[in-house]
Amino acid sequence: xxxxxxxxxxxTTPAGAAFSPPAAADAALVLQGLNKELGxxxxxTDLDLAVxxxxxxxxxxxxxxxxxxxxxxxxxxxxxxxGAIVVDGKDVTGLPPERRPSAMVFQSYxxxxxxxxxxxxxxxxxxxxxxxxxxxxxxxAALELVNLTHxxxxxxxxxxxxxxxxxxxxxxxxxxxxxxxxxxxxxxxxARLRVKVREEIREIQQRLGITTLLVTHDQDEALSVSDRxxxxxxxxxxxxxxxxxxxxxxxxEFVATFVGSLNRVSGTFSDGGFVPGxxxxxxxxxxxxxxxxxxxxxxxxxxxxxVPHGSFIEVVLSGEGQTLRAFRSGTVPVVGSQVxxxxxxxxxxxxxxxxx
Amino acid sequence: xxxxxxxxxxxxxxxxxxxxxxxGPLLWLGIRAFATSWTYPNLxxxxxxxxxxxxVIADNQLSTAVQNSLTFAPLTVIVSAVICLPAAYAFGxxxxxxxxxxxxxxxxxxxxxxxxxFVTMASMFYALGLMQTVLGxxxxxxxxxxxxxxxxxxxxFGAVPRSLEEAARDAGASPARVFFRVTLPLxxxxxxxxxxxxxxxxxxxxxxxxxVGYPDYLTMPTQMYSLVLNYPLQMAAxxxxxxxxxxxxLLALAHRHIMGGQLAEGFQLR
Numbered sequence: 313x314x315x316x317x318x319x320x321x322x323x324t325t326p327a328g329a330a331f332s333p334p335a336a337a338d339a340a341l342v343l344q345g346l347n348k349e350l351g352x353x354x355x356x357t358d359l360d361l362a363v364x365x366x367x368x369x370x371x372x373x374x375x376x377x378x379x380x381x382x383x384x385x386x387x388x389x390x391x392x393x394x395g396a397i398v399v400d401g402k403d404v405t406g407l408p409p410e411r412r413p414s415a416m417v418f419q420s421y422x423x424x425x426x427x428x429x430x431x432x433x434x435x436x437x438x439x440x441x442x443x444x445x446x447x448x449x450x451x452x453a454a455l456e457l458v459n460l461t462h463x464x465x466x467x468x469x470x471x472x473x474x475x476x477x478x479x480x481x482x483x484x485x486x487x488x489x490x491x492x493x494x495x496x497x498x499x500x501x502x503a504r505l506r507v508k509v510r511e512e513i514r515e516i517q518q519r520l521g522i523t524t525l526l527v528t529h530d531q532d533e534a535l536s537v538s539d540r541x542x543x544x545x546x547x548x549x550x551x552x553x554x555x556x557x558x559x560x561x562x563x564x565e566f567v568a569t570f571v572g573s574l575n576r577v578s579g580t581f582s583d584g585g586f587v588p589g590x591x592x593x594x595x596x597x598x599x600x601x602x603x604x605x606x607x608x609x610x611x612x613x614x615x616x617x618x619v620p621h622g623s624f625i626e627v628v629l630s631g632e633g634q635t636l637r638a639f640r641s642g643t644v645p646v647v648g649s650q651v652x653x654x655x656x657x658x659x660x661x662x663x664x665x666x667x668x
Numbered sequence: 669x670x671x672x673x674x675x676x677x678x679x680x681x682x683x684x685x686x687x688x689x690x691x692g693p694l695l696w697l698g699i700r701a702f703a704t705s706w707t708y709p710n711l712x713x714x715x716x717x718x719x720x721x722x723x724v725i726a727d728n729q730l731s732t733a734v735q736n737s738l739t740f741a742p743l744t745v746i747v748s749a750v751i752c753l754p755a756a757y758a759f760g761x762x763x764x765x766x767x768x769x770x771x772x773x774x775x776x777x778x779x780x781x782x783x784x785x786f787v788t789m790a791s792m793f794y795a796l797g798l799m800q801t802v803l804g805x806x807x808x809x810x811x812x813x814x815x816x817x818x819x820x821x822x823x824x825f826g827a828v829p830r831s832l833e834e835a836a837r838d839a840g841a842s843p844a845r846v847f848f849r850v851t852l853p854l855x856x857x858x859x860x861x862x863x864x865x866x867x868x869x870x871x872x873x874x875x876x877x878x879x880v881g882y883p884d885y886l887t888m889p890t891q892m893y894s895l896v897l898n899y900p901l902q903m904a905a906x907x908x909x910x911x912x913x914x915x916x917x918l919l920a921l922a923h924r925h926i927m928g929g930q931l932a933e934g935f936q937l938r
Binding site (some may be wrong): 411420422423424425435436439440483487 | 789829831832834835836837838839840841842849850852853
């Protein structure tokens with residue numbers, strides 16, 4: 313039985329405000345018990361997710377984790393084997409893509425090369441039978457939003473990758489969709505442009521208050537633009553949390569490893585020494601402090617390597633039979649010297665689950 | 669230094685030979701068509717005239733042949749497109765059982781000597797009453813174009829990125845709309861190339877037309893046989909030039925609109 317979700321008027325949320333997990337009735341998008349097998353292999357298993365109105369939720373995970381399959385089911389290109397997709401209180405599970413209230417930005421942008429930028433953006437409106445004058449007005453507004461009005465007459469093949477990406481975004485936004493879907497929208501851009509465009513996307517998303525589902529394998533991208541992140545692994549959602557929460561309090565070993573850097577050892581650090589054991593102890597590199605003199609709960613380590621990263625320095629240490637990485641700023645330790653390390657904060661996992 | 673010189677000399681010699689063998693006959697043809705007579709030791713013809721052109725145009729049989737050719741070739745392209753393009757779309761876009769075998773099977777019509785094929789076809793055509801009919805000739809012509817009209821558009825349809833079609837679906841277009849607004853325009857350069865090649869194949873077809881159409885329907889290439897045997901050489905030259913006009917025109921058009929156009933540019937996109 314599929315749940316009936318009642319339509320509720322949108323509640324405006326101030327930009328940047330933290331979202332709490334929405335109640336199903338309040339959500340702009342609800343995924344309920346989605347299952348999908350492809351070629352006899354389960355790709356997505358029992359996936360539940362609710363996205364609040366105006367919220368940007370990111371599906372983050374390694375390639376093959378089922379995040380793109382999930383997005384394609386939401387867009388309507390794949391039919392789920394079981395489960396329901398509800399957009400704005402309406403069950404769209406059985407609808408073809410052209411009748412869904414969502415608009416997608418493709419990884420490859422998928423701009424039609426035989427149409428000008430203007431015609432690309434105008435196409436969805438022409439299909440809807442919008443009048444000529446209104447099309448011109450809305451297309452211009454959409455292109456203005458992405459700063460591309462000067463390229464209206466250009467063909468997609470003649471503009472840069474970043475500009476093509478913005479045209480694809482304008483083509484999605486001009487439809488005023490109930491739900492914006494972004495499939496790895498930045499993966500074809502170079503590193504510098506990626507940071508710029510993702511900030512633009514986030515800024516526009518917040519300004520318009522448009523509900524967005526973004527798929528990425530890039531944790532930086534997910535952490536920097538999302539209201540909440542759903543980390544996927546092996547077809548399941550491991551954790552759904554706000555970016556800071558996700559980083560500071562990962563619920564599973566997978567999430568801890570996938571998001572941010574991590575030292576992982578089998579055993580525990582206790583009272584300044586290392587005790588081998590069955591449980592996995594995970595320490596973020598910034599949670600290891602280095603001291604010149606022994607103190608409480610410190611243990612001696614040797615500096616093996618120093619890797620400058622610009623704003624911080626990565627120090628590779630060995631001690632207690634373990635190799636550890638620590639991040640620090642300020643003075644650069646001498647390679648080969650003996651220093652004292654202290655674990656300021658650690659997490660413990662048993663069978664992949666967080667225990668402390 | 670010396671080696672570079674020899675390479676240069678050899679290259680120049682090769683290019684000169686190429687010019688002589690390719691342009692030579694064309695030049696000879698061009699001069700012939702306007703010459704009163706041209707005998708061996710003279711480098712230039714004895715006189716210039718447009719008489720042969722007048723004669724070719726005035727000759728009833730020859731002008732009928734021109735008309736026939738200009739009817740059969742477009743007709744063949746249309747019939748072939750109607751029959752083959754849907755198949756090409758299926759080959760390019762769908763993976764079905766027996767796809768590979770059928771693709772190779774289509775090539776089979778071109779794998780055997782044409783004459784053998786036509787002889788067996790002739791016996792069938794006699795039985796079906798297709799000899800000396802327009803339909804019979806069109807069937808023979810279409811057969812020669814099936815490979816072009818299937819393989820090239822199939823590759824063109826297959827090369828249209830699926831994401832472009834999906835984006836159109838996402839934007840609100842029905843599957844039929846997607847085909848006519850996205851898939852077909854993007855596959856058009858390949859389809860146009862296939863049409864040009866089919867047109868030329870039909871325009872140049874002589875053996876099958878002769879077998880099926882003689883003596884009621886004679887096209888330009890079939891007329892060449894009797895021209896060479898029964899008319900002055902100059903008229904054959906004029907006719908050859910006429911016969912090559914569509915090829916040159918179509919190739920020029922194809923070059924301008926397919927190779928240089930924005931459609932080709934579009935294919936550089938992902």
